[in-house]
Amino acid sequence: MSRVWDVPVDDSTRVRDVRVAAEEASACAGLPAHRTASAALVATELATNLLRHAEGGHVLIGLVERTDDGGPRTCVQLLSLDHGPGIPDVAAAMRDGYSTTVAASLGAGLGTCRRIANDFDLHSAVGRGTVVLARIDHEAAVRHPETPSPPPLAGGVNVPLGRAAHSGDAWTRVRSGDRLTLLLADGLGHGEKAAEASTAAVTALRDLAELPPPEILRRLGPALRPTRGAAVAVARADLSAGRLDFAGIGNIGARLRTGGAWKPLLSRPGIVGAQAPADVPVQSGPWYEDSLLVLHSDGLPGRWSPPEDVLLSCDPAVVAAVVLRDSGSAARPVRDDTCVAVLNGGGSSRV
Missing domain, CATH: 3.30.565.10 (Histidine kinase-like ATPase, C-terminal domain)
Incomplete structure (x- = not known):
């Protein structure tokens, strides 16, 4: 969890x-x-x-x-x-x-x-x-100042409601060749039972990442059926083909930056493992080196503003943290677990 x-x-x-x-x-x-x-x-x-x-x-x-x-x-x-x-x-x-x-x-x-x-x-x-x-990590870093390591392509930040030990949200990424699959799951409710649902989605992705996003969501249903269920979004970037495919079920927010402009990607209503729709369309588009995808659970306010000054130059986890920080304030307290995951077009070979 x-x-x-x-x-x-x-x-x-x-x-x-x-x-x-x-x-x-x-x-x-x-x-x-x-x-x-x-x-x-x-x-x-x-x-x-x-x-x-x-x-x-x-x-x-x-x-x-x-x-x-x-x-x-x-x-x-x-x-x-x-x-x-x-x-x-x-x-x-x-x-x-x-x-x-x-x-x-x-x-x-x-x-x-x-x-x-x-x-x-x-x-x-x-x-x-x-x-x-x-x-x-387990071992100390080996530094080569003349050839600094490129940032990873995916990163995220996860905050539990009320500083609980476990968050009901989870994210992960799996890479296979030039295809990188990013998943964000929001278990129904919050706490350990919600965490069991999101963890089940994260674990199952390891065996499903070769599939298109709508098929991944369909296959996740049986894995999440013993749990409360979860809202889940899946995005797969084909780095060699320059293509992004996205599909989601439930209240996962998604925004894609391509060509300098942002647009929302929409999920279908439902709960994976409980009340999932029979058909989930895939939303596809170009994926460039300067593209950026932000997925987030509903703990993040819906009207957040993308941080234009922290995009491709930063580690995706930093981008996620800036989105999280700038969307909240003491006057707008968090009312649920909050997870933000970011996929960077970057051209890096490490995830």
Whole structure:
């Protein structure tokens, strides 16, 4: 199930909470001691920065699958989100030892976080805030500054309602050759029973990814029948053919950016595993290197605005986090689990 640690950082006692959450996530991911220590250091630095530079924010820690030549492995993903003043000079902030205050947190800094993380990305906009991403895998990253690793093609963020341990939403992606399939599921309701439904959809996709999206949805029905059922959307990008196919059942939102313009992709009413329609049409269109697809559950307000300044240059998980952050406020509290997943046209070979 989608285990998530959502830790608000509004006073100094929360720094320890973030570190402990990172250590718990590392244990769930099976990270060795030296990488658990890396995750704890990054978590502490991110939380301290939220207090020092942004007057607070929150840190989302989750377990995601990271794929490379060694095959898929579970790693720890840390995301720091804030509505602070932003970082005027990101390049300076990334230098080791940089600090805008006299007291340093650990003598580490964002530069050290970038060096010890397997994946690292940062987006900051003056007056809007900052999102920092770090993923910690089982082994330390091998850095080649002259040929930096390309960002992955898919990424996401998942927030449980009321900071519960499990989210009823889940997302995943499966790649087969030049075809990349992205799935987002929203289990009916929230909590562990909803998480069982969305997890069943994520697990079943591994054996169904070769099929067209409408057929995937049809095959998911029996897998989700013992559960509450879920709203599910499936998108498959054929990177070589330059084509995207989409189909959805239930209240999953989808927006596609192609040629610089955004358009919605619509799902059919229903519940996979309970009251699914007999026929689900596929929506198809071109898929370019500058295309972007955003899927989200109904925990995200329907009238969110796409972040035009954080598109192809950022890790998809950062794009998802910016969408999540900018769509919410204290005046508009979240009323359900919320998941955002992003597929990037990017031309990368790694997912």
